[in-house]
Amino acid sequence: MLTHSTARVLEPGDLDAALAVLHSDPVANAFVTSRVNVAGLDPWRLGGEMWGFYAAGKLTSLCYAGANLVPICATPEAVAAFAERARRSGRRCSSIVGPADATAELWSRLEPHWGPAREIRRHQPLMTTRALPADIAPDPRVRRVRKDEMEVIMPACVAMFTEEVGVSPLAGDGGLLYQARVAELVSTGRAFARIEDGEVVFKAEIGAVTRHTCQIQGVWVAPSHRGRRLSESGMAAVLHYALRDVAPVVSLYVNDFNTAARAAYRRVGFTEVGAFMSVLF
Template sequence: MLTQTTTRVLEPSDLGAALAVLESEPVANAFVTSRVQVAGLDPWRLGGEMWGWYADGRLRSLCYSGANLVPVCATPEAVRAFADRARRAGRRCSSIVGPAEPTAELWRLLEPSWGPARDVRAHQPLMVTDRPAADVEPDPQVRRVRKDEMDVIMPACVAMFTEEVGISPMAGDGGLLYQARVAELVGAGRSFARIEDGKVVFKAEIGAATSRACQIQGVWVAPEFRGRGLSETGMAAVLRYALADVAPAVSLYVNDYNTPARAAYRRVGFREVGAFMSVLF
């Protein structure tokens, strides 16, 4: 039996169908879901287009095309269709990121025209928990960053980003977009830190957030304080805030080669439930 398929840019009237796809995997899709719940499907507000792949008239897969290219619930057929569209449009994103299997196939199809990448992180374990840390005491000095502490938190955020991504977020536009994003998280009460004598010792943010799941990002300990267990006690504190104030499931993803971080997160109670992949340009 022939299957009729099509791919198109979604419109605001497609919001209900898009959310149904996104909410079928609330943890894996937290980043895109959080954007759509706030901005809808209008490309200007969303910061990019949402591509939809239909089979027999039903929306089955999505791909967010903005600063990141993110396949969502993407079947192999949908990945091929998204790759065709992305190839024709040309690369506009700074990264491809998403569940490892469809992201790997998307990159395989795009690499001949989009490559080479600056870095490919093929296996980034996705970890999740729905309960406070049982064996790690939360650091009582980790707290929400105040709006008047932007000058304190920004150097730590820049150091974390540079260390993690390999380039400074201050390049290009002088860091205006990055600073706006940090300010947004601080203003929303989703930036946390332990600050001693005006210096950030530990920090992390709750980035993507929906009513069903949220994602911790930007975990960082000042180099001179590493090896003291501050990432564990700090994460236990942020996890407590996240479960109490944001969502019933808390996730993060981590580079597979970062063995100490993976071990620390496991001690706090996170378990691996899948894997992401990131292609950085």
């Protein structure tokens, strides 16, 4: 047993201890927990390494190091250890994202070596709800996207991603990985849209899923339909599916500068429970 503070790459035998850390904050850790539930700690299946920080022999903090670098329940000592490992490994991620305080500290240590970032979003409110809104009716035209509607939904997904992240998901591999992810969400019944005359008017997906919570992502309204409060009735519809079929708590996080989206989420019952930070490369 380790008796001092140290960090190492976790192995499949560490799964129970890692899940105990993840379950200590099920909402903030939903993204990584959902991946671990499916893939375990095998780096090939997980899509990256899971680093663990031990204090006095006990696993206390994690860091997922894949396409994203994600600090999890990371103490200041753990952040220092994860930053040193990341510095030695070199940047292989497209973003650093996680709880705001730990992510800010992690970035402050990595910026001299990895900077500059393309964009930094220092405050992204993390919001949750457990109930449907009492005064906003779900849009009856929002439904699950069918498998034969990939060609309909993909342009809206690409537009949302480009608008949100600032780069196209079609860059690099031509969009193969992104299309595969969208297809996975569609095939598992976690992609929702209102489609009129072959055009996506509103869309959203349920991304991360655990037994405790699920996380809504990719909320988008076609520019020509904005200003009609379709995001509110659309989100109410997605919440209906999520709370009935998926998990007892629904979460999302949003950019603090997106005041319209934050107001819409509050109107459908979401409340702020924390904050994320993202560093985009």
